[in-house]
Amino acid sequence: MDLTVLPVALGDYIGLSLVIFFIGVAGIALRRNPLIVLMSIELMWNAANLLFITFARVYMNNAGHIFAFLVITVAAAEAAIGLAIVVVVFRNAKNVDVDDVRILRG
């Protein structure tokens, strides 16, 4: 395997990352179940991670790996807190629905 040659073109990786990222965006924008919304966010994290790792490979610089690692850690923290909020907010609610949480409306 050549050092500078990726298995496929760089654009394919980026395109794949974009597709996954926008699927996540669509999930957040369209789904009303808070758990699926959180999972869509995980998809977006991973799309970003894919780019980090791809470019780390392109530039042969493992700083991208480090950053991806940190993203995974932060994502774990985010998921934990997000789920905790979901649990607190919906503990006594009848519906588990982001549309019902509207305390901050103007």
Added chain:
Amino acid sequence: MIHHVMGVDGTYPLLLTLWLLPLLGGVLCWAFGPQLKTAAGWLASGALLASFVLTIVAWPTATQNLNGAVGAHQALVSWMPGFDFGLLFDPLSLIWTCIITGVGFLIHLYSIGYMHGDRAFARFFAFLNFFVFAMLTLVLSDNFAGLLIGWGLVGLASYFLIGFWFEKPSAVAAARKAFVINVVGDIAIMMAIFIMIAKVGSVGYGDVFSHVAAFGPTLFAVCVCLFIGAAAKSAQLPLHTWLPDAMEGPTPVSALIHAATMVTAGVYLIARCAPLWNASPDAQLLVGTVGGLTALVGAILGTAQWDIKRILAYSTMSQIGYMIMGVGVGAYEGGVAHFFTHAFFKAQLFLGSGIVIHALANEQDVRRMGGLRKKLPFAFFAMLIGVLAICGLPGLSGSFSKDAVIQGALEHGHPWLYVVGVVTAGITAYYMFRMLFLTFTGAHRGEIDPSHLGMRHPELVGTPHGDSHSEHHHAPAWLMNVPVAILIVPTIAAGWLLFGGGASWWATFFATTFAPETLPAAPISEMATTGIVLLIVALGFLVAYLRYGRMGDAKAAAEKLRMETVHAFPALTNAFYFDAALDALFVRPAAWLGALSAQILDPHIIDGAVREIVHLARSLGNGVRAVQSGLLRAYVLLVVGGAVVFIAYYTLIGVHR
């Protein structure tokens, strides 16, 4: 900055003390009025007596002459270049200080008796002392800014004292009128100060007077502005209308403020600014003419008054007209001398009338007086002396000073002002003796129904000011008589200071203040003038005697007065329509302007702008409010939309820049 020396610089504790003592007295009377009770009067009088004594003690410092620097100059505060506050005590200030503290003391003493039993006894004396302090600030200041401060404070004190019986609507209206007209004068003086700052860069007397040439053509404007201020304070045409109304205040106030001191501030101002006037013949002509006209108009209006205090008020206006005429034409010693003597005899006349008013339980209408010579012999005697002095009986004080003014007008080349002065002297004799005859001779008309005397609104005549005053136990008469008795002495004798023409004590005293001039000999000699004036005065007396001296019994007198009241000239009873003219010229346009802004400008434009801004903010908020839906998905859409915009920028524009 050239510092023109006026007065010998130094530290003068006496000067500071005599200046601040009245303030101290006023503050004490104000703060501890309820505790002091009648002692407030004695405290205030004591403060003034001490001030007067200090003035006499400090006399030599005012007349000292060191290389052309006359008097004492005490620097106090330096604010910025051109604004150095200090006290100047020179012969001119000295004369005013003497009158303010000396006559002021006597009137304070008199007030203890006059105001006895008044509910606000201590407040009255606090105001009186405050007035004296303000007046001293005015005359002792060494710059125009300090003068203006004193000028304004004096107006304020006058406002307080005219409106002292503020339960009376007429007193409140009179106080307001006086204050407003005085403020017009204040503003005019401020304008003059602005011009001074622009042209000279300083407000100090010395700096301004040593740079008269710097004013150029604006000198006349400065003089006119200063004179408008002087006219407002000294009741000159056409700003005199407040003075007769100001008689709503207690009689001692009329004596102190509206006869002896405050109203002569204009005379002081013009005498102080002699270097300015000397350099501007136009301004001299203007001031002399206005002064002469005021003397004449005041005297004519004085003949048609029935209220004893209003007669004296118009007389004051007329006499100040003389003074202004004197200082206006350049006869400064004469004008100032007339101030000096006038302070004595006018204070005496007012205090004498106060005794009469007090004795008649606040009756002020001369139609309801008469025959009081027997009941109040002392008051009659005092007022007779005063009337003789004001008319100019040779030997009494008034004759010297008045003749000096009239002769001065002729000497300085204003013959028609000379004629006006002489004619006015005759009219003065007429209305003063008219008052004297109506008050003290003939039969007493106090019991006659007011309508039989031609009085249309008897309930408005006289000053019923609170029940406490009419019921009170009268203070010992000596307390009111003593000051009047003391005043008789200078009323008779003060004029002799002027005896001797150019070599007199008076002329020597002011020789360093007003540069002596060599004038061409007047066509009429001084002695001849005295003779002419005496003749005219005798004529006036004769007319007064024929009309009012022999009115027969009460019934005939009442009928005569009724006819006279009914058939009086409307122009005279309406005071030549000055009030109506001022009303139409200034008051009504101002009211119209006020109504305009109250009904259109304020609600529709100013408030409207505020309302529109509120409306805008509210509608903006309502519009943006829809964004804050509280829906998570809506927020996500907004964020994504924003991101798309950024993406569009960087892919479409940013890269192919």
Added chain:
Amino acid sequence: MIGFFALAIVLIASAVWTVAARKPVYSVVALLLHFAALAALYVTLNAEFLAVTQIIVYSGAILVLFLFVIALLSSGVAAFAQGPDRLPKAAIPAGFAVLVGFGLLAFGLANATPQATATSNSGSLHGAAGLANVFGSVADFGKALFTTHLLPFEITALILMVAVIGVVLLAGDVTPFVSRTADTKRVKREMREAILKEGGE
């Protein structure tokens, strides 16, 4: 190359499934598949350590957490009953934004000039995973993490700590702390009142 496209198809399909699934449990399963495929893709990019981490952390920890929460919420409520849809036409702007954003980025990607130059700090791509000079190996990664990038690493530790405390405070049962102090106060007040009463009698 074929591997990449196979993985890509799996990744996209599982992502769509995650988003579109009717029940959250299905989403979790789809996401598990997605993470696995992504880990495989990482291996092809010489990121072995991250591939393993992806499996352990995401699949092992986060997804299990999701499952726990689903179980917790399902037990007490009518399982994810839906309320009224307050944004019924959200699909239109969302679809528009997604398509436009994606289109723009794809357009930008097509027009971009690649500037790929290797700025290698690691030696070879070949060799055993345990050797320190092999790009993406555990040793290479660990060396970088604990030397060059130590500060971010420590900060991440702090973030995790804060997250743990936050979760405990948010979702944990904090009433014992509150009620204990309240109880103490109540007891003290009652004692005081009792003493006062006795004194009064």
